[in-house]
Amino acid sequence: MTLDPIVPAFDPVTLAIPLFVLTIVGEIILGRLGKVKANYEARDTATSLLMGLGSTIAGALLGGTIALASIWIWQNHRLFEIPMTAIWAWVAIFFLEDLTYYWFHRIAHERRFWWASHVNHHSSQHYNLATALRQTWTGGVAGTWLLWLPLSLVGFPPAMIAIQKGISLVYQYWIHTEAIGKMPRWFEAVFNTPSHHRVHHARNPRYLDSNYAGILIIWDRMFGTFTPEDAAEPPRYGLVKNLGNFNLLRVAFHEWMAIGKDLLSARSPRDVLGYLFGPPGWSPDGSRETSKTLKARWQARQKAAAEAEPAPPMAAE
């Protein structure tokens, strides 16, 4: 059996489109019948789905260039010959692509330049299957695809990388739901789940910058970014500063506009670098809030509340 190393034999995302439609319809109907927890607001749903549609157009416009970069590196500079038909090769790319995704996702949250392209995915205050399709229009421009080029350099054929990236995207679709509470304990320990990803989409200070996983949650556990969902504090979804309207252009570009505005006020190279590559919320005088400061204040409030509570009575001897 031979597989074309350049052109993917199939595109998992395209194949999954009917599944996306059917499951969204199912989630809405089951929500309507009160069988599962699901909230849909029509304009929010329209924004999510139209962002998804726009993302496929943006992807088609830049996808060729990105694919060419991967092909060029693989054809001219690959270090090893990796056969597409070997099971070990698929196991290896499963782990390596997922690790790459973790770091892409972490950078996309913790550095503003890349957050500007990813923020739209988090801009819904709802968490449902339609939210999963609220995808970026500017990911290609932001250049996060460069992180996957080392896989081509190692020797994984471009088609193999494309297929595994598609599998990862399709996996991540189903975890955007409140309809599923917790999966079996062993599954929650290893895989990214609706519970883990609800935490990732939450704006509660305690949950910020957590659970960057694609398929395997083990990376968050390994690199210290895992936060479990706490039943006592349900996630509130959306952004630290939620958007003021449903305008698609605002959803897609607001953070880029904010960066541009800040750069116009920059007074030094340090300011420029901070506004571009600092954490979201960075400002020269520290007057704005970052995830770190929000978390620190939340921890201080928790500590103060615990200290204010009266001590439990001593047990009688």
Added chain:
Amino acid sequence: MDGMVIQLIGSAIAVAAMVALAAWARIARPVAELDTAAVARLLADDYPDHPIDHVWIAADGQGAIARSGDMALVLSLLGDSWVARDLPWDRALASPVRAGRVRLRLGDPGAPVLGLAVSGVRPWPPAQFQEAIAA
């Protein structure tokens, strides 16, 4: 190319159908009626360290402005969810009323302007705030 256009048209039809279904299902979150306690509770999510001095609720109940020291904390309903922002109190007081809405300019690309409904019964700025300022 033709295949892509057909796929795009098909996707657009599917999007329209799913949005129509979501509207039909009426499973948006219930929006609680705003009163002073609800405003304080909602603002506490975004401004937990800001005690609230006074609250003004928009005429349609879909927004509020709360004074917290020299800041105005603004709540505005978007769909079935709330958007919160702040601006200097003086700027909020001076915000113009046009077409029955006080228009609060925030200078934030994510929410450049929030407009809240005013009425004869609930004008902006309300008398209690003006009295507080005069005092």
